[in-house]
Amino acid sequence: MTFITGKRISRRSMLRGIGTTLGLPLLDAMIPAGKHLGATEAGKSADTPRLVCIEQVHGAAGSNDWGGSQNLWSPADEGRNFDLSPTSLQSLEPFRKYLTIVSDTDCRMADAFSPQEIGGDHFRSTAVFLTQSHPKQTQGSDLHVGTSFDQVFAQQYGHETPIPSLQMSIENVDQAGGCAYGYSCAYTDTLSWSAPDKPLPMLRDPRAIFEQLFGSGGSPAQRTERLRTNSSILDWVLDEMSTLQTNVGPSDQHRLDSYMQNVRELEQRIQRIEAQNLSGDERNIPTAPVGVPDDFEEHVKLMFDLQLAAFISDSTRVFSLKLGRDASPRVYKNSGSDQPFHVASHHGGNEERILEFAKINKHHVGILPYFLEKLQNTMEGDSNLLDKTLLLYGSAMGDSNLHNHVKCPLFLVGGGNGILAGESHVKAPRGTPMANVFLDLLHKMNVTQISTNNEIGVPITNDLTSFGNSTGIFSV
Numbered sequence: 001m002t003f004i005t006g007k008r009i010s011r012r013s014m015l016r017g018i019g020t021t022l023g024l025p026l027l028d029a030m031i032p033a034g035k036h037l038g039a040t041e042a043g044k045s046a047d048t049p050r051l052v053c054i055e056q057v058h059g060a061a062g063s064n065d066w067g068g069s070q071n072l073w074s075p076a077d078e079g080r081n082f083d084l085s086p087t088s089l090q091s092l093e094p095f096r097k098y099l100t101i102v103s104d105t106d107c108r109m110a111d112a113f114s115p116q117e118i119g120g121d122h123f124r125s126t127a128v129f130l131t132q133s134h135p136k137q138t139q140g141s142d143l144h145v146g147t148s149f150d151q152v153f154a155q156q157y158g159h160e161t162p163i164p165s166l167q168m169s170i171e172n173v174d175q176a177g178g179c180a181y182g183y184s185c186a187y188t189d190t191l192s193w194s195a196p197d198k199p200l201p202m203l204r205d206p207r208a209i210f211e212q213l214f215g216s217g218g219s220p221a222q223r224t225e226r227l228r229t230n231s232s233i234l235d236w237v238l239d240e241m242s243t244l245q246t247n248v249g250p251s252d253q254h255r256l257d258s259y260m261q262n263v264r265e266l267e268q269r270i271q272r273i274e275a276q277n278l279s280g281d282e283r284n285i286p287t288a289p290v291g292v293p294d295d296f297e298e299h300v301k302l303m304f305d306l307q308l309a310a311f312i313s314d315s316t317r318v319f320s321l322k323l324g325r326d327a328s329p330r331v332y333k334n335s336g337s338d339q340p341f342h343v344a345s346h347h348g349g350n351e352e353r354i355l356e357f358a359k360i361n362k363h364h365v366g367i368l369p370y371f372l373e374k375l376q377n378t379m380e381g382d383s384n385l386l387d388k389t390l391l392l393y394g395s396a397m398g399d400s401n402l403h404n405h406v407k408c409p410l411f412l413v414g415g416g417n418g419i420l421a422g423e424s425h426v427k428a429p430r431g432t433p434m435a436n437v438f439l440d441l442l443h444k445m446n447v448t449q450i451s452t453n454n455e456i457g458v459p460i461t462n463d464l465t466s467f468g469n470s471t472g473i474f475s476v
Helices: 041-046 064-070 090-098 121-129 150-162 205-215 220-229 234-244 248-277 296-313 341-345 351-365 370-378 433-445
Strands: 014-017 020-021 050-055 099-104 166-169 178-180 193-195 318-322 389-394 410-413 425-427 450-453 458-463
Touching: 020 205, 020 234, 050 150, 090 099, 090 351, 090 370, 090 410, 121 178, 150 193, 150 318, 150 433, 150 450, 166 205, 166 220, 166 296, 166 341, 205 248, 205 296, 234 248, 248 450, 296 318, 318 351, 341 351, 370 389, 389 433, 433 450
Parallel strands: 050 318, 050 389, 099 425, 166 318
Antiparallel strands: 014 020, 099 410, 389 410, 450 458
16 A cells, blocks of 8 residues: 555555455545545545345234234334333334334235245245345246345445445355245345346355455465465555554544454454364254354344444445344244244234244344444444444234234334434334335435346336335335
8 A cells, every 4th residue: 555645545445465455444544634524535435324234034023913912013102202112122222313113014015916826925025025026936047026125225326335235144045946835045045136137145154254345355365375374364464554554643543453453353253153163062053154153143243243344444335134034943042932933933823922922023123232332333434333324124024923914014223324313103004015115215315216127138227216016105
């Protein structure tokens, strides 16, 4: 890296070494003297919202009629004075000023449209959640659903970062071949679609994500050598980092030190997990990649920390995260329930069993404050990353026992760079598509166009006047 005194450092500057490419946090040295942050290249990148989309598979206990009457998901009152204590969102109370709960929207594109599609709700729901489009029933390569919400956003902003978007999963995914009821596995194992026929791969292994963010430099042989020696990724950029440190001010030096410590801590955690999983001790998930923690909470928190590092370095601004699989037998030991997930979700309308499923919903949401607090405590320019982030959390399934797609769970957290006021619970009129909310959010984030291909595969750009099965805008 070359640094010339009196010249600004580009926001896209990176430290490079053998098998390493390390993006930098926003530094004062990236802002020319006498200029306001918002008028600079660095400021424009900082003012772009970050987007995180999380799927909670298989609905919620509060989408059942009885569960709804007990406010197991949504609070009773609309507006600002809502009570979260009965709900699965109770853990979000410290962040209520950032919280927008949207109740009673539907994802009817996940319904069976023909007799042949009956029974395939598991295999449609994930594909529908972010696309709000009906998947073509096929087990072949002729997939078709819709461009997903996160990828419409990435079309506009993804070219500004080294990685347009990243897709993560916590459980195993299989995008090859057919699953059941005539549907390709790609539908149930993919949240993000860059085009109606292009599912994006989901990464489950934290090591693979870490390497995408920080280990893309050099040749494949050089990267393999770095991993083989098990040395720190930071060892390969020390010379460039030392040069940079001597040419920036004290506050930037502190930011760089903190950032490098965070990257190293992430790397060490991954190395510890890999060492444990290679130790010969019995694993809870023996088929998982060596870098995947057996513990659910540890895995999710590590994925959140990777997202935070990516936001700080502006490596990407778009993430999707799939928390599980509809038919998962996983037992969440810290949820207070000893029931496997899929068994608990089919509660048969029994009140005690609905409450058991609500414990799992509450446990899943309860991991979010870990991420939200870190975003809130991370400053970038004049505001924190939670102010700049829109986190969308929901499901295209409503009542998991009935496999229906009405009154689906959905909430938003974060300021999204001022597009959401927060501290709000809104109930949609009966029959409102969730797609209406997504269209509103895209417009608020200044995403007004969408790219598609015509019938002969030529890219075309259209005004974004609809999304999925939207019937208009439902403003949040």
